[in-house]
Amino acid sequence: MMVRLGNTQIGLFRYLGLWTAVVVLFGMQNFVADAMNGRTWSAWDYLRWSGIRWYTWAALAPLVFRLAERYPIYGSLRLRDLGAQLVASMAVTLLVLVIGAFVSTAFEPSNFDTQLRYFLGFYVATGLLTYWALYAVQRAVQFYEEKTHREVEASRLATELAQSRLRALKSQLQPHFLFNTLHAIATLLDEDTLSAEDMLLRLSDLLRAFLEDYDGQEVSLRRELVLLDLYLGIQRIRFKDRLTTQIYIAPDTLDCAVPSLILQPIVENAIAHGISKRVGMDCIEVESRREGDTLCIDVRNRNSTLQAGPASASGHGIGLSNTELRLRELYGDVAQVRLDMIWPEGVVCRLRLPFREIGEQDDAPEVASA
Template structure:
């Protein structure tokens, strides 16, 4: 049996620090953003350097090696450059080791090693320059000064690290918020188009044609089809501003469509529902199942004369919701391609809503039917306090 996969499957985190970790899932900044960050850091330390130069100049006047203004400015700029480089390195380290609770111990060891390395390099460079400015006296005193300066520099590194985490969290949270707003606008603009894709003209045409035929043959069945079509359109439009609904509502929306197809195809179509009671409160995309069931009926059952079966199942396992739409129809005779409107639109919606946390797989073989499997993170529409996910 041939198989192809649309989207990817991943396990969503259930850690209590998920809200902290999620913003770090956003992509790293682009080249322009990195240049702005470098300019901001350099600008800040450049503004600080005159104060350091003044402090170095003033303190040197009371020592054995007074500096000229030029030397003091050079030392101030050098120290500012060291801190600028250390600040940028701290930002890179923060991005390499985000504060995930499950890996917090490794992050502490990583930052401790980075801090000791960077601080030691700064002390070596700074006191080497001071030693040269002082006329190269005995180096022992400068080594002692450098060692004594490490603890205070470690405190500064900690402050810089916290600032880097705060900045990175804000940046990625803002990017995620902007992406969410953009997605909301995009989904709003495409709602009518999605509705047209899900309730395709051929389906409406076939339904109306069947109704017109039944009017003269079986008025009761024709009236039933009209009522079902009305219910389906009403349900579709009622939730047009809603992207996700409980599975129970999704199944209720699917039922009028199934009634129409059963009326149209008669004994040639049978439908089985295998939905676990613990899945009915699971949140799913609105109008997720209808285009998939329509695809199964249109391509698998309707083209042949003998009866066929469509099955819809839902199972909850390990914090995941597993949905399956299968049929025992003709199957896909040619190469498996995600080119159908129903499959392509479903794939795009799941990708936008869940990213890598979803799975979408299609299996089919000629004469053996088609099976569409969807996995989503389980989220209850009305969560019970203290209930397991």
């Protein structure tokens, strides 16, 4: 069974336990006061006198909470609400005293009028203080609940905002990638129809695999490699013998969480700024490893250059800039992405993410373990 105090519910036994503690405390106080005057009564008498008063307040406390909710006193001190509470405090206190006097009549030799005068003479001030103490408790509980609700709502709104930003960033990548791929297919239609058809089928598989995970912001590295393998298959058809790929994946990183579609735009940048703009052959290498609590992913290409200085990253397209924004939204300052030159020629994009397993069981393409 539950006792409802405003919007708060408390178990009946716990509620009675709290008020019993008050009964015992004031019963002991009365005993000590009488003992100092040299005259005491039995323990039952002190508990009975204290219990009549405080259990009556226990019965009426839900009423006090409802009155506090209906007529709250704010900082502006509206006279209507203040007046309502003053009247309510006197009315409820009087009701408690009347009930206490009526109940005491059953245990005492004096009549109701005598008991009522006794209660009015000794317990009016205590009753008013009790009412206002209960009022203060109700307001404190309500303020705490409102504060908690605002914090939860603010957290929910912040989460929704972050998700909206991430969806917007992902949506920017899709048309960019589709345009490049469809352009390559259109070019191959006149040169190699079979290769164009193969590329179109791989594009269909890639889009289907991506749409299955569209609502998720994170996938396992294993799942991300499936998408990457489909994309690299398209690019190998496009560039034929000029492009080779190497995948080095540490087995303990396969189930680690990574942002979905994080590798494809990085590899696309590597191809766009390497073999697409420069003559000769190129090799795209993807490596993952664990370093403590960090997942390290490196994407290298051997046929591009990077000018010295921090401004060099600005020339590497929407993929890298969106990658930076997505990592910031998902992980804050914990994750990092940067571009470095590698010897004797080439560029490496280094991703550093918090190491956390996601527990997916997707089938991954065959990869060479480091």
